[in-house]
Amino acid sequence: MVQPLPRTFYDRDTIVVARALLGQYLVHVTHSTARIGRIVEVEAYRGPQDRASHSSRGLTRRTKVMFGPPGFAYVYLIYGVHHCMNVVTEGAGRGAAVLLRALEPVQNVGGRTFGPGLLCRAMDIDLRLNAQDLLSDHFFIAAAPRIERFVIVKRPRVGVDYAGAWAKRQLRFYIRGNPFISRP
DNA sequence: TGCACGATGAAC
DNA sequence: TTCATCGTGCAC
Numbered sequence: 001m002v003q004p005l006p007r008t009f010y011d012r013d014t015i016v017v018a019r020a021l022l023g024q025y026l027v028h029v030t031h032s033t034a035r036i037g038r039i040v041e042v043e044a045y046r047g048p049q050d051r052a053s054h055s056s057r058g059l060t061r062r063t064k065v066m067f068g069p070p071g072f073a074y075v076y077l078i079y080g081v082h083h084c085m086n087v088v089t090e091g092a093g094r095g096a097a098v099l100l101r102a103l104e105p106v107q108n109v110g111g112r113t114f115g116p117g118l119l120c121r122a123m124d125i126d127l128r129l130n131a132q133d134l135l136s137d138h139f140f141i142a143a144a145p146r147i148e149r150f151v152i153v154k155r156p157r158v159g160v161d162y163a164g165a166w167a168k169r170q171l172r173f174y175i176r177g178n179p180f181i182s183r184p
Numbered sequence: 185t186g187c188a189c190g191a192t193g194a195a196c
Numbered sequence: 197t198t199c200a201t202c203g204t205g206c207a208c
Contacts, residue, residue, distance in 0.1 A: 043191070045191075052191070053191085054191080054204095057204090057205070057206095060204075060205070061204080061205095062203080062204060062205085076191090076203080076204090077201090077202065077203060077204095078190065078191065078192060078203095079189090079190060079192055079193085079199095079200075079201070079202080080190090080200070080201030080202030080203070081192070081193075081200060081201055081202080082192050082193070084191060084192080086191090099191060101191090115192070115193070116191070116192070117192050117193060118192085118193075127203090157191070158191070158192090159190085159191055159192075160191060162190090163191095
């Protein structure tokens with residue numbers, strides 16, 4: 001039975017959620033086609049104090065979703081070309097989220113899925129899904145169908161060199177040895 | 185109202 | 197290393 005992970009899954013410390021998301025299944029149903037990808041790489045964005053996070057700008061029209069309740073999708077356009085998808089974590093007002101960086105194709109996924117932009121393209125995710133509740137029937141994350149055992153690798157996040165000391169924090173997590181990681 | 189700038193990916 | 201391309205945040 002494929003169903004969304006509960007709100008309580010997202011309502012926890014962002015690093016805990018980031019690690020727990022690895023191995024889970026992202027599901028997007030469009031035109032009665034269910035696209036499914038296994039999450040294999042993520043990054044944690046901790047809140048307003050995290051200089052790499054969009055929420056470090058405070059509460060704005062764009063970051064409103066990040067400061068909202070957990071379990072919602074924060075989707076934005078980057079470089080005017082690609083979309084990136086996050087899941088909001090922790091309680092409302094925290095401004096924390098987890099960026100999905102790579103998937104392993106499971107079902108109805110065409111094209112490459114490694115890298116946040118390619119992931120969104122392959123899963124047909126765009127701005128229309130911003131602020132979408134992930135406890136829905138067409139866009140959600142489901143528990144992995146079976147217990148899997150893997151080692152989680154920690155690395156600094158990608159593309160946030162401007163963030164000072166926060167750029168050095170190991171807030172990127174991925175499944176060791178998985179062939180769909182966006183970069184070593 | 186204007187403008188510099190990306191949590192990227194692809195081409196050169 | 198350069199560039200596409202546009203929403204956002206902040207200066208004026």
